[in-house]
Amino acid sequence: MRKGFETIGGQWVGVLVLLGWMLAGPALAEPVKLDPRHWGHEAGEKCVSCHSKASSGLASQWRESAHHAAGVNCMDCHQAERSDPDSMVHEGQIIATIVSPKDCGRCHQKEYEEQQGSVHAEAFALIEARLPALADHVGGPIMRAASCDQCHGSRVGVQGDGRLDPATWPNSGIGRINPDGSKGSCSACHGRHRFSKAQAREPEACVRCHSGPDSPDKEIFEASKHGMVYAAHRHEMNLDAPEWVAGRDYTAAPTCVTCHMGAAGKLPSTHDVGMRNAWSLNSPVSNRQFLVVFEDGAKMELPEGAEIPKRGAELTRLDGTVGQVKTLAAPDRRRQAMSMVCLECHAKSFTESFMSQFDAVVELFNDKFGRPARDVMAGLYAAELLTPTPFDEPIEFTYWELWHDEGARARHGASMMSPNHAWWEGMYVVGRNFYARFLPEARAIAGERADELVDAVIGAVESHQWLNDPGQSSPILGFARDTHEEAE
Numbered sequence: 001m002r003k004g005f006e007t008i009g010g011q012w013v014g015v016l017v018l019l020g021w022m023l024a025g026p027a028l029a030e031p032v033k034l035d036p037r038h039w040g041h042e043a044g045e046k047c048v049s050c051h052s053k054a055s056s057g058l059a060s061q062w063r064e065s066a067h068h069a070a071g072v073n074c075m076d077c078h079q080a081e082r083s084d085p086d087s088m089v090h091e092g093q094i095i096a097t098i099v100s101p102k103d104c105g106r107c108h109q110k111e112y113e114e115q116q117g118s119v120h121a122e123a124f125a126l127i128e129a130r131l132p133a134l135a136d137h138v139g140g141p142i143m144r145a146a147s148c149d150q151c152h153g154s155r156v157g158v159q160g161d162g163r164l165d166p167a168t169w170p171n172s173g174i175g176r177i178n179p180d181g182s183k184g185s186c187s188a189c190h191g192r193h194r195f196s197k198a199q200a201r202e203p204e205a206c207v208r209c210h211s212g213p214d215s216p217d218k219e220i221f222e223a224s225k226h227g228m229v230y231a232a233h234r235h236e237m238n239l240d241a242p243e244w245v246a247g248r249d250y251t252a253a254p255t256c257v258t259c260h261m262g263a264a265g266k267l268p269s270t271h272d273v274g275m276r277n278a279w280s281l282n283s284p285v286s287n288r289q290f291l292v293v294f295e296d297g298a299k300m301e302l303p304e305g306a307e308i309p310k311r312g313a314e315l316t317r318l319d320g321t322v323g324q325v326k327t328l329a330a331p332d333r334r335r336q337a338m339s340m341v342c343l344e345c346h347a348k349s350f351t352e353s354f355m356s357q358f359d360a361v362v363e364l365f366n367d368k369f370g371r372p373a374r375d376v377m378a379g380l381y382a383a384e385l386l387t388p389t390p391f392d393e394p395i396e397f398t399y400w401e402l403w404h405d406e407g408a409r410a411r412h413g414a415s416m417m418s419p420n421h422a423w424w425e426g427m428y429v430v431g432r433n434f435y436a437r438f439l440p441e442a443r444a445i446a447g448e449r450a451d452e453l454v455d456a457v458i459g460a461v462e463s464h465q466w467l468n469d470p471g472q473s474s475p476i477l478g479f480a481r482d483t484h485e486e487a488e
């Protein structure tokens with residue numbers, strides 16, 4: 001028993017050291033210390049006085065903010081260089097409409113570096129190549145601005161005079177590519193012009209994007225016991241506290257931020273939302289993920305099973321640049337960081353048992369549905385029984401929804417304690433669509449080759465063997481003969 005605790009304690013020290021490394025990012029060109037000599041731009045007063053009439057709402061929101069209290073004015077944020085692509089002359093000053101994460105980073109360097117290194121910052125880059133098929137073909141290009149861009153972000157275009165291209169702006173997408181090259185938008189969570197941290201601690205800061213069929217975290221949280229106690233005890237959550245450490249500043253319930261970003265016990269808070277996640281849950285097959293941190297502060301995820309580089313090795317990144325590996329976080333380490341949050345309110349055995357139930361659901365999805373469905377699709381494409389064009393054949397919708405919608409729902413439901421989403425809205429729908437839609441559609445497309453391209457794949461999977469025993473009956477459907485007899 002004691003030995004167990006010591007080992008865990010040692011691993012935790014490791015986690016903290018690791019988190020320390022990860023926070024140490026690249027130096028900014030001209031970082032400004034949080035020192036009042038660096039703000040209070042003299043042109044700011046004119047902006048405020050005129051904007052108290054023009055769009056007065058935003059000026060009043062700013063007046064309520066910590067920035068106003070500290071003397072940070074409009075120009076301290078909106079100032080720009082003539083050479084910035086989106087700069088414009090406005091009332092005698094050079095300004096830009098977009099205040100990018102890089103601009104905020106002049107004063108908030110730590111948050112900027114964590115946010116730039118997070119999965120959030122990659123949210124547009126990750127889907128850019130998929131936009132033509134999904135947004136343009138299934139909907140129409142106009143849908144990008146009204147939907148995908150609002151959550152994932154866009155590549156913001158600038159017109160000749162510095163004004164922003166209305167096809168690509170406004171949005172506060174979480175991975176938006178800004179005219180200055182920085183990624184994302186700080187006002188995605190910190191609504192402007194209050195820029196409040198209390199507001200960002202609420203689940204509502206996240207659920208605008210994290211809701212719907214493929215990432216139903218809003219619905220899951222509300223349906224979980226955590227959502228239940230949060231609703232009942234919201235007034236005890238101390239959301240306005242200067243620091244917000246779970247177990248110390250509040251204990252009533254966790255919010256999204258508690259588990260994914262917030263400080264808990266000795267675990268520091270972070271703007272890198274993905275760091276505590278061991279799995280990728282929104283992919284056709286889930287992988288346990290390594291996190292690679294490069295010398296220049298950039299990060300990259302690598303699935304378990306890929307070649308894992310050593311410290312100091314050079315690696316080509318998603319954007320084609322080569323980086324030198326500074327440190328690696330194995331999936332276990334990331335899981336330990338998440339578990340440290342739980343341990344502020346739950347016992348160790350409770351936490352570990354919960355995690356083992358969750359991991360088993362992800363493995364079930366992978367082994368029984370994710371991999372076989374992927375292999376069947378790959379076989380149909382290789383045999384040229386499907387065109388390479390996505391979404392021009394019904395089975396492509398069936399397959400997409402299997403992993404992206406109900407498959408993601410089942411995995412998210414199990415990870416965040418909503419039994420309804422784990423089963424009725426999740427794995428039950430996966431099973432129904434796999435057996436009643438995907439397999440029949442695949443067999444029809446494979447025709448004479450169905451045995452080889454479909455049934456051989458399914459037949460090799462242990463958990464589908466019940467299909468070979470058609471004589472079984474159970475009272476479940478209400479009309480099996482033995483039910484009737486038993487009732488008598």
Ligand code: HEC
Pocket residue numbers: 043044046047048050051054074075078079090091093095096097163
């Ligand atoms: C004399 C009044 C006046 C002053 C002074 C003024 N603004 Fe404006 N501003 C406006 C009006 C009116 C608009 C909306 C019409 C427009 O877009 O030109 C506007 C628009 C803006 C926009 C949106 C521009 C766009 O096209 O996206 C920003 C950002 C802005 N102002 C910031 C500032 C800042 C920063 C200052 C201080 C340097 C400032 N304003 C000073 C009146 C003013």
Ligand code: HEC
Pocket residue numbers: 047048051055058059062067072073074075076077078097098099100170171172185187192193195
């Ligand atoms: C803490 C930094 C900060 C301060 C201070 C600030 N802004 Fe902004 N402002 C932003 C950000 C961020 C955006 C969002 C731009 C985007 O990402 O699309 C924005 C957007 C705007 C817009 C265009 C968006 C809209 O809703 O119309 C206007 C106009 C504007 N600001 C004016 C002002 C004025 C006037 C002041 C002073 C009263 C001010 N800002 C102070 C950060 C700031």
Ligand code: HEC
Pocket residue numbers: 126127130131134135143144147148149150151152208209210211212214215281282283
């Ligand atoms: C309501 C917000 C929202 C909208 C609108 C939205 N997405 Fe997403 N999308 C998300 C979130 C949140 C995730 C998954 C995050 C997670 O759980 O990991 C996601 C995940 C994805 C993924 C899976 C990413 C991966 O790693 O494989 C793809 C692809 C995707 N979205 C494409 C699109 C496209 C294309 C559009 C527009 C046609 C769109 N999304 C519209 C919020 C949205």
Ligand code: HEC
Pocket residue numbers: 101102104105108111112115120185186187188189190197198200201205242243244257261262263269271273
């Ligand atoms: C995904 C949502 C999200 C995004 C995006 C985001 N923040 Fe935050 N931010 C939060 C939350 C939540 C907190 C409160 C954290 C806590 O107290 O545990 C916070 C707190 C802060 C604080 C207060 C820190 C302190 O210790 O008092 C600053 C400053 C800040 N954010 C700046 C930024 C900047 C700059 C960006 C963009 C580079 C940004 N945030 C982007 C959610 C976000």
Ligand code: HEC
Pocket residue numbers: 032034038039066067070072076077099100103104105106107108186187190195196197198
């Ligand atoms: C010129 C420096 C400067 C810039 C630029 C700046 N901030 Fe701040 N920010 C401050 C100061 C000063 C405070 C107050 C710190 C305090 O109260 O301890 C602050 C506080 C905050 C807080 C905490 C608010 C709270 O509720 O306590 C958040 C969140 C924040 N800033 C976000 C942003 C975002 C997002 C941007 C860019 C859009 C930004 N800041 C740009 C200086 C700046």
Ligand code: HEC
Pocket residue numbers: 119120122123124126150151152172173174188189200205206207208209210256257260261273274275277279280281
């Ligand atoms: C403006 C939309 C938006 C907001 C607001 C937002 N997210 Fe996200 N989030 C996304 C998208 C899109 C993805 C998928 C990005 C990707 O896979 O690169 C994502 C991914 C994630 C992930 C998955 C990271 C991983 O390991 O794959 C987590 C966890 C997360 N968000 C938590 C949060 C939390 C907590 C908040 C609120 C404090 C929040 N998000 C606010 C859009 C948003």
Ligand code: HEC
Pocket residue numbers: 203206207210215217218221226254255256257258259260276277278279280281282335338412415416
């Ligand atoms: C009690 C802690 C807890 C709360 C509260 C919580 N989550 Fe999670 N979340 C988790 C765990 C645990 C995972 C799975 C982590 C892993 O992959 O090992 C997860 C996974 C996720 C993922 C999937 C990441 C991926 O790998 O694709 C997203 C997105 C997410 N959460 C967003 C949210 C949002 C948004 C909220 C609030 C509405 C929220 N979470 C509330 C613990 C929590």
Ligand code: HEC
Pocket residue numbers: 225226229246247250251252253254258259338339341342343344345346351354355417
């Ligand atoms: C800030 C405190 C807090 C944190 C942090 C927290 N929880 Fe909880 N959790 C609660 C409370 C309160 C309940 C409701 C207690 C009950 O079951 O009656 C609860 C309930 C649960 C339940 C349902 C138990 C049941 O009996 O139905 C599970 C499972 C759970 N938590 C898992 C986790 C996991 C896993 C984490 C970490 C990823 C976590 N919790 C983090 C406070 C917390």
